[in-house]
Amino acid sequence: MEYKIDITEREFHFKQPAGTSRGIYTTRKSWFIRMSSPSFPGRTGIGECAPLPQLSCDDTPQYAKTLRALCDKFEQEGAIDYALMRPYPSMLFGLETALLNLERGCTALFDTPFSRGEEGIPINGLVWMGSFDEMLKRMERKIEEGSRCIKLKIGAIDFDSELELLRRIRSRFSSREMTIRLDANGAFKYGATESPEEDALYKLELLSQYAVHSIEQPIAARQWGNMAELCRESPLPIALDEELIGVNRPDMKAQLLNIIKPAYIVIKPSLHGGMKGTEEWVEAAKAHDVGTWVTSALESNIGLNAIAQLTAHIYGPNISMPQGLGTGLLFEDNIDMPVSVRDNAIWYSPSF
Numbered sequence: 166m167e168y169k170i171d172i173t174e175r176e177f178h179f180k181q182p183a184g185t186s187r188g189i190y191t192t193r194k195s196w197f198i199r200m201s202s203p204s205f206p207g208r209t210g211i212g213e214c215a216p217l218p219q220l221s222c223d224d225t226p227q228y229a230k231t232l233r234a235l236c237d238k239f240e241q242e243g244a245i246d247y248a249l250m251r252p253y254p255s256m257l258f259g260l261e262t263a264l265l266n267l268e269r270g271c272t273a274l275f276d277t278p279f280s281r282g283e284e285g286i287p288i289n290g291l292v293w294m295g296s297f298d299e300m301l302k303r304m305e306r307k308i309e310e311g312s313r314c315i316k317l318k319i320g321a322i323d324f325d326s327e328l329e330l331l332r333r334i335r336s337r338f339s340s341r342e343m344t345i346r347l348d349a350n351g352a353f354k355y356g357a358t359e360s361p362e363e364d365a366l367y368k369l370e371l372l373s374q375y376a377v378h379s380i381e382q383p384i385a386a387r388q389w390g391n392m393a394e395l396c397r398e399s400p401l402p403i404a405l406d407e408e409l410i411g412v413n414r415p416d417m418k419a420q421l422l423n424i425i426k427p428a429y430i431v432i433k434p435s436l437h438g439g440m441k442g443t444e445e446w447v448e449a450a451k452a453h454d455v456g457t458w459v460t461s462a463l464e465s466n467i468g469l470n471a472i473a474q475l476t477a478h479i480y481g482p483n484i485s486m487p488q489g490l491g492t493g494l495l496f497e498d499n500i501d502m503p504v505s506v507r508d509n510a511i512w513y514s515p516s517f
Contacts, residue, residue: 166243170236170263171199174229177465177496183293193463193496196232200263210267213468214259215435222411222436223253232256247441251413257439262471272470272503273515279477285510286473287487289314289346294321300330308334311509314344314378314487320352324368331375340376344487347377351385351407355395366398373400379429381406393425402428406460409437415445422453429456431489436462440475447479460489466502469494473504473511 176194183190193215200210214232216224225231235256239245245264250257265274273280290312292303300317307315315334319327334343353365365383372380379402384391386407396403405427412421422430430450434443443459450457459476461469473490480486490511503514 166202166204168200168202168240168243170240172229172233172236173197173199175465178498179495180497181293181495183463183495190463193465195465195468196229196259197467198232198236198259198263200267202267205267205270208267208270210263210265211467212259212262212264212266212471213464214255215462215464215468216255217436217462220407220410220436221255222413223255232259236260251438251442252411254413254438254442255435257441258434258468258471261440262468265471271515272474273513274471274474275478277474277477278482279513280474280515282513282515284477284482284484285508285512286476286484286490287314287510288490288506289316289344289487290509291489291491292317294318297322297326297330301333304330304334313342313509314346316346316348316489318348318350320349324371328371328375331372331377335375340378344378345375346379346381347372348381348406349383351382353383355384355388355391365395369395369399369401377401379404381431382408386410389421389424392427396425396427404429404431406431406433409446413438413442415449418446418449419452422449422455426453427455429458432457432459433462434459434472434475435464435468440471443475444479456486458486458488461491463495465496466494466500466504469511470502470504470513473513 174196176192178192179190195213195215198212198214216228218224235250235253239260245260278284279286290307292300292307292315317330334345353368354363355365369383381404383403384395409430412418430446432443432446434440437443437446447457459472461472476488491506494506505512
């Protein structure tokens, strides 16, 4: 089948600075694939390629050139070369999205209750890093909005202040009324014997008194032995996030889960293998009795919609586990798409 692909670059601006473990984002760059084919006259498929700076395994100075070369190969062959594109998850995700969009002829990439507007996907309320007062204000806003699953990014302020945020939540809501997730982004240290109060296990023990659902990536990635030991000893369920980056082959995925044995993995299609890689991670996790949920990674509404569509397709109707699918709504100059957040869930409007 014959295809033509055009690529455009666009910069988005955050409504408020987004604090992460890799600094504060005020802008976000994405590349958009626009695909057409004589087999689908009058249609254009659009997909978003959005690598995270200093984090994505395909974030390179030659990103645009590499993307163009991979799209040229797709044009020549008329099919996605998954073996070739495994090291380029954000590019693969954009290409997969554009192809599905072109074939379906609409932004409902899969036929699900979500894409028919019948069901929403529950999401967590994300509290970005910041000062204590900033995080407290953001947390209160999420509670006022009705969030009953709050995810706090920790590691930016002193640990005692972070414990105080948790204490304030638990003084008002039991674990049955409010789920607390934490994301340390690798901020803790393992085996800090010279300063035991800085040790990851010590901090996890203090956090556990607040009935925390899980904590993502307490120590930095690429320490499989230390992470495996921490998963065995931790009083809190541990979820892997950054640990999955660059683990692109199915055998490597199975090996990682078999060695570390986490309670959960948090899958971001742009980081962890595109749509195909996400489905591989979910299947591998099921085989190892590991829980999963899917999270967006600061994509625009184009990418957010694709991730939500994929999530509904993978997990089926009546999703109960809150997903991390609200971050596409952070930009002041976003792209209009039929996705919105209401009642602690993301919804799709098929009449858009």
